[in-house]
Amino acid sequence: MTTDHRAPSGPTAARDELTVALPRTEDLATVDDARAAIDGIDTVLAALLERRAAVAGVVQRLKPVGGFAGRDPDRERRIVAAMSPHAPSLDPGHLARIMNAVIEAGLDAAERERAGAGELCPSHSECKNVQDPAGAGG
Numbered sequence: 001m002t003t004d005h006r007a008p009s010g011p012t013a014a015r016d017e018l019t020v021a022l023p024r025t026e027d028l029a030t031v032d033d034a035r036a037a038i039d040g041i042d043t044v045l046a047a048l049l050e051r052r053a054a055v056a057g058v059v060q061r062l063k064p065v066g067g068f069a070g071r072d073p074d075r076e077r078r079i080v081a082a083m084s085p086h087a088p089s090l091d092p093g094h095l096a097r098i099m100n101a102v103i104e105a106g107l108d109a110a111e112r113e114r115a116g117a118g119e120l121c122p123s124h125s126e127c128k129n130v131q132d133p134a135g136a137g138g
């Protein structure tokens with residue numbers, strides 16, 4: 001395992017594989033060190049968020065009702081409960097808000113992709129990308 005915390009060259013992203021050396025706080029002596037470690041983590045986080053959204057988009061296409069209209073609060077609560085032990089320093093309520101934002105970002109991406117593909121959004125009240133048929137914008 002390497003200890004290279006530089007970003008974005010620290011973590012390496014192969015097509016379907018992500019390898020990252022997790023920085024150890026005891027190795028970080030300066031603000032620049034710590035910020036470089038944060039930048040490396042954020043690069044990985046972005047790649048994970050991108051892939052999570054794509055995978056969640058598959059679920060939206062497979063469920064009888066996808067998108068915001070098909071939200072499943074029980075499933076979302078179970079996701080947060082399963083994650084919480086892996087993030088013990090984060091307050092569970094705060095983690096829930098983070099995951100709510102992550103889930104909504106994925107649903108938004110799925111609905112925009114759907115709208116771009118010419119499909120009607122299942123819930124226009126929630127859809128962030130209702131196309132203006134007159135092309136007037138706004």
Ligand SMILES: C=C(O[C@@H]1C=C(C(=O)O)C=C[C@H]1O)C(=O)O
Pocket residue numbers: 056059060063070071072073075076079102103106
């Ligand atoms: C992906 C699903 O659809 C929605 C999105 C979820 C997610 O991004 O993890 C979880 C539950 C649903 O609100 C699902 O039902 O599993």
